[in-house]
Amino acid sequence: MDFTVALAQIKPKLGCLVDNMALVEAAIDKGIASGADLVMFPELALTGYFLKDLVPEVALRLDAPQIERLKVLSRQISIAIGFVEVTADYRFFNSALYLEAGEILHVHRKVYLPTYGLFDEQRYLARGDRFRAFDTRFGRVGMLICEDMWHLSSSYILAMDNATTLLCLSSSPARGISGREELGSAAAWQKLTSTTAMFLNCRVAYCNRVGYEDGINFWGGSEVIAPSGDVTHRAKLLEEDLLIAKVDEGALRRERIFSPMIRDENMGLTLNELKRIDRENNR
Amino acid sequence: MSALTINTALLRQILVGFVRDEVTKVGLHKGVLGLSGGIDSALVAYIAAEALGPENVYAYTMPYRTSNPESEAHAKLVADQLGINYQVLEITPMVDAYFDVVPHADNMRRGNKMARERMTVLYDHSAEVGGLVLGTSNKTELLLGYGTLHGDMASALNPIGDIYKSQVWELSEAMGVPREVIDKKPSADLWAGQTDEQDLGFTYRDADELLYRMVDQRMSREELIAFGFAAEFIDKVQKKVQGSHFKRRLPIIAKVSNRTIDRDFRYARDWGK
Numbered sequence: 001m002d003f004t005v006a007l008a009q010i011k012p013k014l015g016c017l018v019d020n021m022a023l024v025e026a027a028i029d030k031g032i033a034s035g036a037d038l039v040m041f042p043e044l045a046l047t048g049y050f051l052k053d054l055v056p057e058v059a060l061r062l063d064a065p066q067i068e069r070l071k072v073l074s075r076q077i078s079i080a081i082g083f084v085e086v087t088a089d090y091r092f093f094n095s096a097l098y099l100e101a102g103e104i105l106h107v108h109r110k111v112y113l114p115t116y117g118l119f120d121e122q123r124y125l126a127r128g129d130r131f132r133a134f135d136t137r138f139g140r141v142g143m144l145i146c147e148d149m150w151h152l153s154s155s156y157i158l159a160m161d162n163a164t165t166l167l168c169l170s171s172s173p174a175r176g177i178s179g180r181e182e183l184g185s186a187a188a189w190q191k192l193t194s195t196t197a198m199f200l201n202c203r204v205a206y207c208n209r210v211g212y213e214d215g216i217n218f219w220g221g222s223e224v225i226a227p228s229g230d231v232t233h234r235a236k237l238l239e240e241d242l243l244i245a246k247v248d249e250g251a252l253r254r255e256r257i258f259s260p261m262i263r264d265e266n267m268g269l270t271l272n273e274l275k276r277i278d279r280e281n282n283r
Numbered sequence: 284m285s286a287l288t289i290n291t292a293l294l295r296q297i298l299v300g301f302v303r304d305e306v307t308k309v310g311l312h313k314g315v316l317g318l319s320g321g322i323d324s325a326l327v328a329y330i331a332a333e334a335l336g337p338e339n340v341y342a343y344t345m346p347y348r349t350s351n352p353e354s355e356a357h358a359k360l361v362a363d364q365l366g367i368n369y370q371v372l373e374i375t376p377m378v379d380a381y382f383d384v385v386p387h388a389d390n391m392r393r394g395n396k397m398a399r400e401r402m403t404v405l406y407d408h409s410a411e412v413g414g415l416v417l418g419t420s421n422k423t424e425l426l427l428g429y430g431t432l433h434g435d436m437a438s439a440l441n442p443i444g445d446i447y448k449s450q451v452w453e454l455s456e457a458m459g460v461p462r463e464v465i466d467k468k469p470s471a472d473l474w475a476g477q478t479d480e481q482d483l484g485f486t487y488r489d490a491d492e493l494l495y496r497m498v499d500q501r502m503s504r505e506e507l508i509a510f511g512f513a514a515e516f517i518d519k520v521q522k523k524v525q526g527s528h529f530k531r532r533l534p535i536i537a538k539v540s541n542r543t544i545d546r547d548f549r550y551a552r553d554w555g556k
Contacts, residue, residue, distance in 0.1 A: 050551045050553075177294050179289060180509075181293075212305065215305065
């Protein structure tokens with residue numbers, strides 16, 4: 001079906017659940033008012049990104065009142081949002097929730113926690129162990145959190161699991177200023193999201209945040225990419241924005257007829273070769 | 284095109300946003316800085332005026348009796364052009380009072396004392412006006428350690444600490460810093476005729492080309508030599524970077540507990556902001 005997605009390019013406050021919940025609810029209201037069917041938020045939208053030792057202090061259980069509130073709101077609009085999840089055995093995950101019709105349809109726990117350069121996620125967070133697509137009223141969807149998308153296998157698995165829409169929730173820091181028109185990190189992401197959409201004949205919605213944390217800024221530039229790899233909508237760089245994008249079901253159908261790479265993908269062959277490599281590596 | 288060439292429009296947006304965001308999120312809206320008459324502090328004044336509005340920027344020139352009068356004239360030119368709050372506060376009485384008691388200090392100690400005197404004046408005025416002290420050290424001098432610890436290196440936030448001197452020049456052109464300030468030779472102005480490049484023994488342009496490849500691109504010594512840098516130059520700069528690293532870190536703390544500040548008590552400064 002055709003649907004409208006609202007990408008909420010917000011500026012969370014570091015470690016302030018109450019303020020961020022207010023930001024989120026305001027964006028949800030605006031999404032509803034603009035006729036969106038789905039509102040999507042960045043990675044760690046409820047908490048901010050460079051949490052360090054704040055992780056346990058801002059973590060929520062899946063039955064937390066904030067999540068209950070989001071469930072209620074999801075009766076009016078589907079919601080994809082990032083937060084810190086704590087489990088009953090006290091592991092802390094960088095998680096994304098997909099809520100629809102009053103229920104949590106899916107929880108994705110970030111698998112690839114970057115711990116290099118300016119990143120230090122694996123020091124504070126536990127690693128997710130799966131990529132699963134799930135059914136929504138917009139068809140089958142797969143969720144990725146930021147660094148997850150930089151691993152080809154993640155999007156590939158979701159596409160093999162029959163996702164036709166990939167949602168990538170991100171907190172990508174701006175870096176790599178040069179003589180070029182674009183920021184290094186923005187240019188790299190734009191190549192990645194477009195190429196992923198094109199390779200997998202999937203539409204991609206990428207929601208990044210803005211704002212500064214200890215001098216590090218997040219560049220925004222949230223976007224929606226058609227299955228052809230063409231960017232159909234792009235939010236402002238470096239500023240708060242609410243990007244409203246109509247997603248055309250026909251574009252997916254036409255692309256899958258025009259270049260049916262996913263239909264022709266030989267998953268069995270891929271699996272056999274990966275198993276062989278695994279065997280050889282473990283010899 | 285030099286590898287250091289920058290998209291000035293984008294850089295300007297990020298640095299202006301940085302000052303605005305980091306000042307206002309602590310509940311303030313004013314910035315305080317020392318305006319030396321040189322290019323680094325001039326550029327920070329331009330960034331701050333755009334971020335906070337000129338009426339919220341408080342600039343102070345703090346000459347010592349041996350300072351070049353041209354410096355003060357250039358500082359005033361910048362302040363007038365921007366319409367920021369401006370005051371000249373001579374530090375000669377405070378500095379001389381100290382050296383009357385401690386008369387045998389050499390040039391370096393005198394220069395450091397002046398830099399630290401200016402720091403205390405700035406922090407006092409930041410309390411007076413209710414603003415944050417803006418740092419004016421660029422990446423080149425921070426890496427080379429060409430600054431006074433707890434003096435000109437002290438600030439609450441520094442918009443230009445991740446851009447090299449060559450990039451300071453380029454951004455200053457784009458932001459309209461007066462030509463006289465851009466074109467003059469960089470100087471710490473501790474005595475007449477002093478220039479940074481004489482002190483350092485190499486030019487900022489050369490240092491920037493090397494530092495960019497050494498620090499940002501992490502090229503090895505062999506790669507740098509193959510690229511065309513002289514081995515002696517590489518070693519000299521490397522030694523300065525390593526030898527001044529203590530200036531870029533907080534004091535180290537003897538660890539005895541399970542949770543030591545910074546080591547395993549880790550929070551962003553923007554905690555709750």
